[in-house]
């Protein structure tokens with residue numbers, strides 16, 4: 367994935383030259399804004415000197431990096447109590463998701479979550495980080511951050527599930543079509559579409575394809591495809 371980079375103001379992070387082994391957690395945040403972009407945030411942290419930062423900002427279109435992975439961003443520290451035994455700024459990467467607000471509640475656009483899943487998966491692979499080391503800011507300090515994943519535990523579970531699920535290149539429509547097709551069963555030879563008709567007629571004629579006692583073929587579409595491929599290969603003769 368494409369990641370834009372714009373260095374944060376030097377007052378917002380700690381230059382650290384961390385090695386791969388020192389990066390052990392990924393911490394998810396939300397910007398608590400309504401209508402911001404990843405680029406807005408990168409610009410803000412370059413312009414302002416506010417002793418706070420995050421490594422990445424994600425919206426539905428872009429990912430902007432503001433602090434190098436090897437440097438320490440100030441994103442999950444507290445002067446209060448830590449509720450996570452190990453995760454700290456020094457051993458983590460902070461990822462901010464741009465939020466939106468509706469009816470007084472923050473939410474993430476689905477495209478923003480999609481991009482965050484991809485970024486987190488990339489970083490997990492790069493640093494050998496296990497899924498249980500991907501945490502919310504909430505898990506570290508009990509701050510209500512990221513609110514959409516704290517107030518809705520199911521949304522967080524879904525995000526976590528997507529970090530390890532098998533990805534394939536099929537679109538939702540293609541998957542739907544495949545499921546529809548797999549349900550298609552041709553009951554009679556007459557119902558078989560043109561592309562499979564000659565094969566079915568041949569197999570019935572030869573007596574190789576017989577229906578149940580009422581004469582119904584009950585031929586699933588996947589089976590028909592295999593028969594047609596075999597027929598084209600000459601397996602069933604003329």
Ligand SMILES: [Zn+2]
Nearest residue numbers: 395396503511
């Ligand atoms: Zn946070």
